[in-house]
Amino acid sequence: MKTLVPILGDQLTMTLSSLRDTDPADAIVLMMEVAEETTYVRHHKQKIAYIFAAMRHHARALADAGWQVDYVRLDDPDNAGSFTGEIARAVERHAPDRIVVTEAGEWRVAAMLDSWETIFGLPVDIRADDRFLCSHAEFDAWASGRKQLVMEFFYRDMRRKTGLLMDGKKPVGDRWNFDKDNRKPAKNDLFMPRPHAFAPDRVTKDVLALVADRFADHPGSLDGFDYAVTAADAERQAAYFLEHALPQFGDYEDAMLTGERHLWHSILSPYINSGLLDPIDLCRRAEAEYRAGRAPLNSVEGYIRQIIGWRExxxxxxxxxxxxxxxRNFLDHHRKLPGWYWTGDTDMHCLKEAIGQTLATAHAHHIQRLMVTGNFALLIGADPAEVHRWYLEVYIDAYEWVELPNTLGMSQFGDGGLLGSKPYISSGAYIDRMSDYCGHCRYDVKQRVGKDACPFNALYWDFLARHQDKLGNNPRLRMPYSTWAKQSAQSRNETLSQSAIFLQSLDTAADDGY
Known part of the structure; x- marks a missing residue:
């Protein structure tokens, strides 16, 4: 029986479920670079380059392992431009008896897979993606009947399921979560770990030339592209992180420093989300670093929580x-993002740093995303769907299944609190506490009103005032609302006027966006 096995760009795993129990002698692995997947949003140039380069290297690894690989490049003159179109051409070329495919990660692509049996008149075996710890059915069972889906409780169940950082039925250290220990500001350190930089080989250079030619109008730069594009190089970065960065990752995971793009972060999420690294294996290796006394519990627990907690x-x-x-748009936000979200050309140093780094490398760490770019978008009342599209476009690790809930739910409170018990908002004080950004800024983080006042300050209070009808009874916002109420009418009016003037300037700037 001849089997066609399509492998998508985020399924670059040698042990993928669609390959398991399939005889290489009777199978054709189909890999496809298609225009539809590069342009449904304007993906960052480095994101496209990474995925295509990793796909081409993975195709070679599969061929070396004995699989017959049919690889369709973007510049193939007969390329149909879509997954379904390329399946049609492959069916014509190979006349398979069936199609076996691992389930898609996104609704849009899943709908395509579901249609193939009807379109092609062939049996289509869509297999579960068992690279994840929690199946769809298991998550639904966990969530059923709960009024609020609190990640912390889900995470504890995943700890119990895996046994990670468990002493019998109890968590190691008698605490499930060490997040309160992971909020130290950092200082520039000559001994700060530097992630590996991988020089592009001939295959990757070909991809970079293709992307430069085809996607010149997409966000970001290709200059300095140095991501791993093979499982072996991704493993080199994983080993480096575990040895050199994990020990201090926890302490400084929320810190931000001017000119420091990585600090102690792993830079492994692109490789995990595309399939080059096994997330559960990384968690077990991180735990082994703790058990061996080479990494503290707060760092290891924080890292494991990001993977088996937030990611799952x-x-x-x-x-x-x-x-x-x-x-979903619980707060009824409709403002456009300022045009400088695509250029980084702003006087607000924190945003200039986070956006500039994003455009240069297609990466920023979670606090830059949540408490700088995301916080600002929420405070100005940006349309959460537009914010979602921006995050999906610009980050190399952004696939919709992980990016959309993080952005619309956690960052923008668009789901009204399904994910988070309160909006993630702050004035400039939080950014000042966790970074050195404010010391480099033309605005004064200590001022709320006036031409030199940090915009975050007035925007923070204006946000609370605008949404008091929806958020005023939130117990986690009781203190800031009480503080706002105690201010004089004159002070409140000055703050709201300051915010209004700034928001008006943004509406003008947004007209220059993409």
């Missing part, structure tokens, strides 16, 4: 809530 939880939310999740 976001996937569960995405599939459970369904395609209409993207349209």
């Amino acid at each position: 939880y976001m996937r569960g939310i995405y599939w459970r809530e369904g395609p209409d999740y993207v349209s």
